[in-house]
Amino acid sequence: MAPSGRRRSPGGGQARQRKDPVVMPRDDSFPHVSNELQRTEESSRRGQILRLLRAEPGLTRIEVARRTGLSATTITRVVAPLVADGSVTEKGKVSRLGTGRPGTEISIVPTSHYVVGVHIGAGSVRVGIVDLLGVSHWQSGFDFEPHQDADVVLDRVAVSVTQLIADTGVDRSRLLGMGVAVPGPVDSGHRRLLLTINLPWRDVPVADRLERMVGLPVVVDHNVRSMALAEAHFGAGKGLRSVAFIYLRMGLGAGLVVEGQAFQGGVHGAIEIGHLRVAEGGEKCICGGVGCLETVLSERSLRTALDDLELPSDVSNPFVALLSAAEADPAVAAHAEMMTKRFATGLSALVNLLNPELILLGGFLSAVPEEFVGRLTEATREAVFPIIRPTVQLARSDLGLDAGVYGGATVALDQFFYN
Ligand SMILES: [Zn+2]
Known part of the structure; x- marks a missing residue:
């Protein structure tokens, strides 16, 4: 369970340029829309801003406004609760002339919140606690006999996760949820493992069982797909x-x-x-x-x-x-x-x-x-x-042999933070 950071190196060796999306400016005030619609709009703007900050840390409010097409007022309103709960920080760059705040930098605070990433392989389980920018801080795991029932293995996963949380002393209120990378296809709701080739498991309610036992929201995804997502968001x-x-x-x-x-x-x-x-x-x-x-x-x-x-x-x-x-x-x-x-x-x-x-x-x-x-x-x-x-x-x-832990964590981050 030693802390282990992760360093990244660019993979392809060629300069890559990000293309700015063309975004039309949006009117922020529609008095006739229902509260529900406003909440959905607000949440989608929140996700849009967070995904941008994940890709490019340290953008200023003006840059975020330019990239998203949102007004500075909207950005302030959407970001305020994130600043209040500590997941985002604003740093005012004081201008040389000492006037105003020409570039308020907005950044995600990676260790303000965490998710649990779990990789269930054919005969082994790896568990990790991963921060908002995809760095794993603590890990544990265990091996199991591939003929064991899914329920027995899931119960051990729950014990392992609960133990890791307790050992590391992470405050539960700072854990957003858990993502489980499984060795097979999952249902469209990302809650059940449908089948595996290398384990005798069929239609396993992974999310229901782990949510009951661990007390965190759970999302499930195919292991290789989730690893690809981890590489795309945080890796090479x-x-x-x-x-x-x-x-x-x-x-x-x-x-x-x-x-x-x-x-x-x-x-x-x-x-x-x-x-x-x-x-x-x-x-x-x-x-x-x-x-x-x-x-x-x-x-x-x-x-x-x-x-x-x-x-x-x-x-x-x-x-x-x-x-x-x-x-x-x-x-x-x-x-x-x-x-x-x-x-x-x-x-x-x-x-x-x-x-x-x-x-x-x-x-x-x-x-x-x-x-x-x-x-x-x-x-x-x-x-x-x-x-x-x-x-x-x-x-x-x-990502090495813990790729599945990062994969599970990335799926959880997408679901519970960057959505
Ligand atoms: Zn074949």
């Missing part, structure tokens, strides 16, 4: 219009965030890049298909490959183990080359279809050497439509 994807996040652990999944919104495709909510067919007549996949990318890029297939190549397979990161063994062994190098080519084929489909500005590599992939990122970028560029080749940018995610 900050300020970009479109970010894809690839996550390799038990399987291979992807999440996409466009204009700050996580892509919610169909029923599943994540992009099943692992089940793209990348080899004709390849191995049979757990999904029933043949030659899927997961037949070479999943935890199980990586450990099997290590066994087949007579390398130790009981390693913490089988992907990195394979890459480092390839340096000394031609047979391993040939397997790594085949794996890289198939990975590039899968990524090229993603790029040709969606062309994200940045693709971040997470899970086991977050620890690959820089040379591998370069090789994979080159191989992907070769496989995409020529005009978009230069736009292919890959980088390692620096």
Whole structure:
């Protein structure tokens, strides 16, 4: 439970420019609108201002007015309760002439409030307390047997969260809620986990159960999608219009965030890049298909490959183990080359279809050497439509193996603070 901050480095290496949205000025006073509508309007303005301050800390009131199209009076009114509860601070920059307040700086106070981020993986749970700007301050976690009932694991999650809150001494009134990143699709209300591939869980009322036991509001989301959101709001994807996040652990999944919104495709909510067919007549996949990318890029297939190549397979990161063994062994190098080519084929489909500005590599992939990122970028560029080749940018995610905690926390922040 040691405090652990997080440092960020830009991922793509290219200068990125934020485009100012074109916003029409709005009239703030409509005497005929109902109180309910006014409250909704006020809350949506609050969210708009907070999201802007999250993206660009330290803007002045005048800059916020210019960006949002709201009047300075409205901004003062909307921000006042946030200043009162400590989540926002105003700092007056005194002008050199000593007249007026030419630039009142408005900033979010990151540690004024927190959310709890929870990642439920296939056999392990990580819990963290994360501030308003996505920095994790305290963590804990536990492992569980994958055959255990969801109820038993959720009860342990509740105990773990309650214990962490008690140990850290965070005032409950400063906890806004809890976000749970789960390994499968969720219902449209973001309250239930519908099913998982690697755990025998079906239609689990995660939010209801945890709310009852922990006493905080809970929101639930697909783990990979929530990690993509964390990268887009607080990580290497900050300020970009479109970010894809690839996550390799038990399987291979992807999440996409466009204009700050996580892509919610169909029923599943994540992009099943692992089940793209990348080899004709390849191995049979757990999904029933043949030659899927997961037949070479999943935890199980990586450990099997290590066994087949007579390398130790009981390693913490089988992907990195394979890459480092390839340096000394031609047979391993040939397997790594085949794996890289198939990975590039899968990524090229993603790029040709969606062309994200940045693709971040997470899970086991977050620890690959820089040379591998370069090789994979080159191989992907070769496989995409020529005009978009230069736009292919890959980088390692620096969320590390706690990506799901940041993911859950980001979903909670979006729901309970930045909405
Ligand atoms: Zn498959």
